[in-house]
Amino acid sequence: MKAVFAGTVLAEADESELVQIEGNYYFPPSTVHPAALVESPTPHTSSEKGVRQNYSVIVDGEKHEDLAWTYPEPSPSEIEAVGTDFSGYVAFSPEVEVRS
Template sequence: MKAVLEGNVIAEADDAELIQIEGNHYFPPSSVHEGVLVESPTPYVCPWKGECQYFSVVVAGTTYKDLAWSYPEPYASGIERVGRDFSGYVAFGREIEVRP
């Protein structure tokens, strides 16, 4: 699977490596292309997943604010609920197409 923004592939992983949570595809951190994510100060805490880290996505010199997020240290109950450890996995906003 690929995460694509403005025709640029920003992450790529085998389908088996992705984790689906609430309709979002979470990519392993190692599958995200280097240099496309910039940490954002936007705060958010999910009641069942834990503290979220937002990222802006940089593609071809353009910065797209808060289009990606991750849970660096999700709650143990969240991992149990999902059935897999999704620590550090990265999900993308709807503007980013996830496709085979």
């Protein structure tokens, strides 16, 4: 599977490595191209999952705000509900195409 924005591959992993939560694919951190993301100051906290770190996507030197996110330390109850530890896994907003 690939996460693609404006023709640029942001992450690539075998589908078996991904975690699907609420219709979003979460990519393991090691499969995300590090130069493609920059931490965003936009705060967000989910009552179920915990504190979410947002990221902006950088393509051709242009920043696209808050198109990705991760839960660095998801709540234990959410890890249990999902069935696997998805700490640090990265998901993308609908503007980013996730395809095989």
